[in-house]
Amino acid sequence: MTTANPESPATPSNFLRDAVAEDVRTRKYGDAQIQTRFPPEPNGYLHIGHAKAICINFGLADEFGGKTNLRFDDTNPEKEEQEYVDAIQHDIRWLGFDWERLCFASDYFPQLYEWALQLIRAGNAYVDDLSADEIRQYRGTLTEPGKDSPYRNRAVEENLDLFVRMKKGEFPDGSRVLRAKIDMASPNLNMRDPVMYRILHATHHRTGDEWCIYPMYDFAHGQSDSIEHVTHSMCSLEFADHQPLYKWYIAQLGIFPSQQIEFDRLSLTYTLLSKRKLLQLVQEKRVNGWDDPRMPTLSGFRRRGFTPEAIRAFVNTAGVSRTNGIVDIEMLEHFQRDDLNHRAARAMAVLHPLKVVIDNYPADQVEYVDVANNPEDPAAGTRQVPFSREIYIEHDDFREVPPPKYYRLSPGKEVRLRNAYFITAQSVVKDAAGNVIEVHCTYDPASRGGNSPDGRKVKSTMHWVSAAHAIAAEIRLYDKLFTRPDPGEVEEGKTFLDNLNPDSLEIVTDAKLEPSLAASKPGDRFQFERVGYFCLDPDSTPDSTPRKLVFNRTLALKDTWARIEKKSGV
RNA sequence: UGGGCGAUCGUUCAAUGGCAGGACAAUGCCCUUUGGAGGCAUUUAUCCAGGUUCGAAUCCUGGUCGCCCAGCCA
Numbered sequence: 001m002t003t004a005n006p007e008s009p010a011t012p013s014n015f016l017r018d019a020v021a022e023d024v025r026t027r028k029y030g031d032a033q034i035q036t037r038f039p040p041e042p043n044g045y046l047h048i049g050h051a052k053a054i055c056i057n058f059g060l061a062d063e064f065g066g067k068t069n070l071r072f073d074d075t076n077p078e079k080e081e082q083e084y085v086d087a088i089q090h091d092i093r094w095l096g097f098d099w100e101r102l103c104f105a106s107d108y109f110p111q112l113y114e115w116a117l118q119l120i121r122a123g124n125a126y127v128d129d130l131s132a133d134e135i136r137q138y139r140g141t142l143t144e145p146g147k148d149s150p151y152r153n154r155a156v157e158e159n160l161d162l163f164v165r166m167k168k169g170e171f172p173d174g175s176r177v178l179r180a181k182i183d184m185a186s187p188n189l190n191m192r193d194p195v196m197y198r199i200l201h202a203t204h205h206r207t208g209d210e211w212c213i214y215p216m217y218d219f220a221h222g223q224s225d226s227i228e229h230v231t232h233s234m235c236s237l238e239f240a241d242h243q244p245l246y247k248w249y250i251a252q253l254g255i256f257p258s259q260q261i262e263f264d265r266l267s268l269t270y271t272l273l274s275k276r277k278l279l280q281l282v283q284e285k286r287v288n289g290w291d292d293p294r295m296p297t298l299s300g301f302r303r304r305g306f307t308p309e310a311i312r313a314f315v316n317t318a319g320v321s322r323t324n325g326i327v328d329i330e331m332l333e334h335f336q337r338d339d340l341n342h343r344a345a346r347a348m349a350v351l352h353p354l355k356v357v358i359d360n361y362p363a364d365q366v367e368y369v370d371v372a373n374n375p376e377d378p379a380a381g382t383r384q385v386p387f388s389r390e391i392y393i394e395h396d397d398f399r400e401v402p403p404p405k406y407y408r409l410s411p412g413k414e415v416r417l418r419n420a421y422f423i424t425a426q427s428v429v430k431d432a433a434g435n436v437i438e439v440h441c442t443y444d445p446a447s448r449g450g451n452s453p454d455g456r457k458v459k460s461t462m463h464w465v466s467a468a469h470a471i472a473a474e475i476r477l478y479d480k481l482f483t484r485p486d487p488g489e490v491e492e493g494k495t496f497l498d499n500l501n502p503d504s505l506e507i508v509t510d511a512k513l514e515p516s517l518a519a520s521k522p523g524d525r526f527q528f529e530r531v532g533y534f535c536l537d538p539d540s541t542p543d544s545t546p547r548k549l550v551f552n553r554t555l556a557l558k559d560t561w562a563r564i565e566k567k568s569g570v
Numbered sequence: 571u572g573g574g575c576g577a578u579c580g581u582u583c584a585a586u587g588g589c590a591g592g593a594c595a596a597u598g599c600c601c602u603u604u605g606g607a608g609g610c611a612u613u614u615a616u617c618c619a620g621g622u623u624c625g626a627a628u629c630c631u632g633g634u635c636g637c638c639c640a641g642c643c644a
Binding site: 043073140174186199216217239317318327331332334335338408529559560 | 571572573574575576577580581582583584585586592593594595602603604605606607636637638639640641642643644
């Protein structure tokens with residue numbers, strides 16, 4: 001049962017949907033419903049690329065009234081862990097999907113073993129004593145055929161005896177394998193007597209030490225699909241070459257023929273989606289764990305403040321094909337900004353405070369101005385924000401010598417403090433080094449709320465926080481984890497680690513926030529007006545003393561001024 | 571140099587023999603109590619060469635280019 005709704009109103013056609021629709025139309029499976037599956041290996045955390053596979057598998061089944069199983073492809077005990085099994089389930093639910101059945105390839109080990117015996121009896125599988133190295137040599141190359149193993153024509157009884165003893169644990173790791181007897185001269189290397197079982201005296205996260213032989217992917221996946229009556233087994237492109245083998249096992253065994261269909265993986269600019277490399281980043285502590293907000297994992301995006309709705313909308317819009325391209329990360333960011341723009345509560349926060357003293361404002365006066373919680377959504381209501389004589393504004397919002405097209409505060413210039421008053425800069429106070437540390441202004445009492453009765457206009461509106469009421473927070477500003485659009489592109493002698501962005505995390509420790517933010521809870525998302533979207537990090541302790549608030553920047557707001565500045569070649 | 575898959579705006583996905591369209595990005599203008607958001611407009615594409623057809627991105631032939639495969643990983 002799926003809980004997510006179709007994201008885009010007009011779903012463009014794609015070859016996967018077409019294939020399913022055609023099978024439904026022709027009643028290929030009779031009264032049986034469409035069945036799909038999402039088959040992760042629990043050897044790492046799910047990333048944005050998996051989100052695509054999840055949306056495709058769950059989405060298509062849902063669209064055609066079918067079901068989706070979550071099946072862990074746990075046939076390699078050396079790489080798989082329970083931690084990953086748990087995290088994966090959590091992430092799929094977070095994304096908005098729920099499965100019909102929770103399955104494990106390891107649940108099928110007994111059945112797979114029986115099927116292996118069946119293939120041996122039929123003369124279609126044999127135990128090979130060749131070493132891994134020898135098997136490689138015998139396999140041939142891309143252009144040369146392989147040659148038969150000297151053990152290829154063992155008698156059925158001997159194969160049976162040996163395989164049973166492999167299972168009993170009589171042989172050491174790597175000493176023997178069970179192989180399918182197909183064709184050592186096949187141009188498809190997957191058909192050159194592929195290994196079905198290897199000996200691995202390893203403890204499996206679910207079956208413990210019950211088994212010491214483990215099936216290979218190819219001998220497990222298709223049959224698992226078949227057992228679950230999967231009608232459409234959608235996987236990534238690199239498995240296309242495996243399809244003949246997938247079909248061969250199913251045909252030899254005479255079991256339900258699931259249909260494999262391949263599609264392209266998702267790739268994103270400035271993003272690495274190799275599980276091996278992501279694991280390396282975690283293990284070498286280049287990032288702070290799988291859920292580091294800079295990671296392209298679902299848990300990383302979640303902590304960063306991304307929403308499942310935006311990720312789904314992005315994945316659905318990016319589409320699916322059989323070409324391998326790279327989607328611009330800006331597209332993902334667009335969908336996230338769009339989503340948050342509509343939903344996120346607004347607040348005022350000053351990241352780099354500059355004190356402003358309003359000289360003609362009564363020293364002990366505090367008034368509360370009415371502020372919309374979300375201008376995009378009147379239903380979000382309003383709140384009261386304290387205003388007083390001393391406030392903080394963003395350091396960037398004042399220039400003693402304003403460059404061309406700079407509309408913000410500078411000496412003699414009048415600007416609007418959002419929802420409050422017009423102020424005009426009169427003088428500055430500098431430290432010994434000549435840095436502006438304080439700006440003195442005057443305000444127009446008639447402009448309360450942000451409009452002047454005489455109708456005069458100001459070019460700029462700025463956010464602010466009352467100094468006396470401000471609360472402190474740590475703010476973590478994230479940037480791209482890698483400096484290159486393709487992080488895997490490396491020069492001679494370098495690795496992808498050399499493409500790590502040294503400035504991917506900037507910590508601001510002295511941000512000043514409006515007091516209402518004190519009530520936020522980890523996971524709460526906000527738009528800090530004119531700055532960006534932020535999410536309260538789990539490192540926060542909003543309810544303890546001392547209270548600690550840590551906000552992660554999800555994304556910065558688009559910044560026209562920054563673009564102008566950049567274009568003017570500074 | 572074997573086999574498999576693919577090629578459409580800068581990027582990505584459509585068009586299923588009948589006006590090449592959307593999204594992202596970019597550019598310009600309008601609007602704006604967020605230089606946000608929004609609105610309008612603009613630019614740019616069928617890998618190449620032949621062929622079939624009234625008509626080809628689509629079908630055929632031949633090239634070119636790209637990706638994947640030689641784990642006892644998945």
